[in-house]
Amino acid sequence: MRKFGLIGKKLGHSFSKKYFTQKFEREGIQEAQYELYELPEAQALKSLLQHETELVGLNVTVPYKQDVIPLLDELDEVAAKIGAVNTISISEGKTKGFNTDYIGFKSTLEEFYPQAERKQALVLGTGGAAKAVWAALDALQIPYRSVSRNPDPAKQELGYDELTPALLQSYNLIINTTPLGMHPYTDTMPELPYEALTEQHYLYDLVYNPEQTLFLKKGAIAGAQTCNGLDMLYRQADAAWAIWNE
Template sequence: MQRYGLIGKKLGHSFSKRYFTEKFEREGIADATYELYELATIAELPQLLQKQPDLVGLNVTVPYKETVIPFLDELDEAAARIGAVNTIKIAAGKTKGYNTDYIGFRDSLEQVYPATQNSRALVLGTGGASKAVVAALQDLQINYTILSRQAGQGRLTYADLTPELLKQYQLIVNTTPLGMYPAVENCPELPYEALSAQHCLYDLVYNPEQTLFLEKGKSAGAQTINGLRMLYGQAEAAWQIWQNR
């Protein structure tokens, strides 16, 4: 039996177990299982690997995409550049980290948002998912600015973001968990009145499929994309890695 799974702190929101279980059934893969492993701290990972020697692949979710790195034997080149890991391959007792969030976001954005030379993106949040988004924007040659609660070099804070400034960014990507189930009444604090049909809002949150962030964008006539496209893309990329494809 080949065992796969997801590690994170709280996994009640997870889509991965259902996704992979259905994939195994659909493709007639009888010798595989996918489980959820809630870890109080990432320091519990070595113990998990000892207790589950048949684990061959793990997905990583918040808040461990960055803190997992010191616990891995090796990093894929892209994951090292991004500084975050969401997929782990386990072979011959060794662990190697990858970032398929990058692949899922890049490919899904290319499919629905034709970037131009003047495209500018506003990235909400600074966590592991944000780093994957930024790397994808760089490779797609889309200029970007990070929006954070705390000031930093090259960043804006929410207090800095005026309606006039928001109009300068056509693509707005939410990488924060704001609006995720069950706290569906939350959304990033933006001057939503400045949104128009010229904007595209991409929310990495996928549960619910229509977050308050996206609802506000849709009401203003903006194009909206939820996190399911990225989720499917990163999951399939992880499967290809686990299968050496």
């Protein structure tokens, strides 16, 4: 039996087990199992690997995408550059970290955000998921500013109180990388002057449960184009599966 799974702190929101279990059934993949592993801290990965000796692949979700890095034997070049890991391969007792969030986000953004419309982006949040988004924006040559509850002036980050209606007119792509709006806290959303959004704005939310967050609902009411993280989830999962089967 080959085992795969997801590690994180709270996994009640996750679609990963359902996605991979259905994939195994649909494609007739035998002797494969996908489980959810809630860990109280990233360090618990070591004991998990000791006890679950059949594990050959793991996905990593919040808040451990950066915390797992020192625990791994090796890092893929892209993951090292990004500074965050969401996929781990396990072979002969050795672990290697990858970042397939980058692959999933970049490909979906290219389809959602037309070349002719591209201006500047605001990235809400500065955690592990944001790091993959920054790398993709750099690769697509889309200028951006990050927004944080505790902005770092040295990194030219913005605070939410700086997001004025006038400023939003200069940034027509807004990407939410925070967990705000994620199940079960569906009544939360990033603090934005939503009334300043227009039909020229593009809102991308990495959250996929629920499929329509308050962030996206308010954008849609203003006429903005919206995209959730579901396609990104599928594509990063498929990229992880390819890595585990190399």
